[in-house]
Amino acid sequence: MTKTPNLKIALITGLTGQDGSYLAEILLKKGYVVHGIIRRASTFNTARINHLYQDPHNRNRKLFLHYGDLADAGTIRKIIYKVKPDEIYNLGAQSHVKVSFEIPEYTMDITGNGALRILEAIRDFQNETKKKVKFYQASSSEMFGSAPPPQNENTPLVPQSPYGAAKVFACNMTKLYREAYGIFAVNGILFNHESERRGETFVTRKITRGIARIKAGLDKKLYLGNLDAKRDWGYAPEYMEAAWLMMQKPKPNDYVIGTGETHTVREFVELAFKEAGLSNWKKYVETDPRYYRPAEVNILIADTRKAKKILKWHPKTKFKNLVKIMVWNDINELKK
Ligand code: NAP
Ligand code: F7E
Numbered sequence: 001m002t003k004t005p006n007l008k009i010a011l012i013t014g015l016t017g018q019d020g021s022y023l024a025e026i027l028l029k030k031g032y033v034v035h036g037i038i039r040r041a042s043t044f045n046t047a048r049i050n051h052l053y054q055d056p057h058n059r060n061r062k063l064f065l066h067y068g069d070l071a072d073a074g075t076i077r078k079i080i081y082k083v084k085p086d087e088i089y090n091l092g093a094q095s096h097v098k099v100s101f102e103i104p105e106y107t108m109d110i111t112g113n114g115a116l117r118i119l120e121a122i123r124d125f126q127n128e129t130k131k132k133v134k135f136y137q138a139s140s141s142e143m144f145g146s147a148p149p150p151q152n153e154n155t156p157l158v159p160q161s162p163y164g165a166a167k168v169f170a171c172n173m174t175k176l177y178r179e180a181y182g183i184f185a186v187n188g189i190l191f192n193h194e195s196e197r198r199g200e201t202f203v204t205r206k207i208t209r210g211i212a213r214i215k216a217g218l219d220k221k222l223y224l225g226n227l228d229a230k231r232d233w234g235y236a237p238e239y240m241e242a243a244w245l246m247m248q249k250p251k252p253n254d255y256v257i258g259t260g261e262t263h264t265v266r267e268f269v270e271l272a273f274k275e276a277g278l279s280n281w282k283k284y285v286e287t288d289p290r291y292y293r294p295a296e297v298n299i300l301i302a303d304t305r306k307a308k309k310i311l312k313w314h315p316k317t318k319f320k321n322l323v324k325i326m327v328w329n330d331i332n333e334l335k336k
Pocket of ligand 1: 039093140189
């Protein structure tokens with residue numbers, strides 16, 4: 001593949017996900033050439049990036065898609081050697097915590113070993129070509145598990161799910177490859193971040209979609225699990241800007257990204273129903289034990305002093321506004 005002079009090249013795994021789509025937008029705006037790894041599926045899985053799609057016949061296009069899978073080391077290696085990226089963002093994962101209890105081995109293979117496969121390919125690529133490649137690992141607040149809040153870069157990691165444990169493995173490998181081989185490898189330890197593009201089975205989007213359906217008369221009830229869990233919820237596009245900032249620092253490091261505020265799932269529900277003009281949420285919401293997890297992360301609150309000081313990154317969207325954005329997006333989507 002020929003390199004366009006002076007343009008930075010990024011490779012993103014998980015391009016079709018919530019974060020991948022926002023990161024691609026940000027990098028394209030900054031003038032990058034963006035390559036993304038997507039999975040072959042029997043149905044279209046590119047809804048979040050359709051607006052970024054560029055015709056393969058366009059000679060000036062800046063977005064390139066490659067079929068691949070984090071389980072497939074050979075293809076990942078081949079793509080890295082072909083694309084010769086300056087920066088790799090590993091956002092691909094089996095990212096659902098509840099599902100990880102049902103498919104723990106697969107979760108470990110993709111969410112954990114997937115990162116290691118990329119790091120090994122980078123190690124060989126750098127040795128052979130002498131070209132430096134920076135690596136971003138999408139680490140998660142889920143790694144803190146039962147460690148008491150507020151959580152920062154020095155908080156012990158006590159994961160409470162196969163997903164959390166797989167992310168701890170990937171996080172540790174990222175640190176190890178930084179220390180042992182001098183690779184520019186960073187962990188962005190991101191707390192929950194949501195948006196209009198959030199997957200439909202994560203609790204915030206499930207609530208806002210459920211409300212839209214109830215308001216439209218399509219559903220009567222919304223079934224949820226543990227309403228007492230507390231999360232530090234922020235707005236996804238802002239978190240991807242933080243990921244990019246981490247990669248621009250002279251030295252690689254790990255950073256916690258969040259809002260520093262926590263709210264229960266119940267508070268999200270109450271505020272979201274109110275926003276939609278449905279005052280008595282208890283009339284519509286029922287708890288169903290099928291959504292409980294074998295082990296739960298009870299409370300997360302980010303201590304983001306390091307990111308504020310070094311990255312000069314500050315969250316902008318407040319909880320109330322996040323709820324509003326998501327509720328009205330789903331109401332309007334359904335009308336369409
Ligand atoms: P998401 O919407 O679930 O997206 C996950 C992406 O990974 C999708 O593009 C998915 O492809 C891809 N993927 C899944 N399995 C794969 C495989 N075997 N090979 C290659 N790609 C695969 O997740 P997100 O919310 O954007 O999160 C992005 C990353 O940040 C994930 O690693 C997640 O674990 C982590 N994270 C998220 C949060 C959060 O609150 N959102 C917080 C901390 C960390 P398909 O579209 O084909 O399914
Ligand atoms: O659950 C409770 C549930 O699935 C949040 C992923 O992006 O953030 C996400 O993981 C809370 C939990 O997100 C339902 O028990 C109640 O306490 O939206 P969630 P998560 O598990 O925090 C982290 C940082 C990641 O890294 C992950 O990739 O909400 N809850 N009732 C429910 N959760 C779901 N999904 N569905 C319910 O019906």
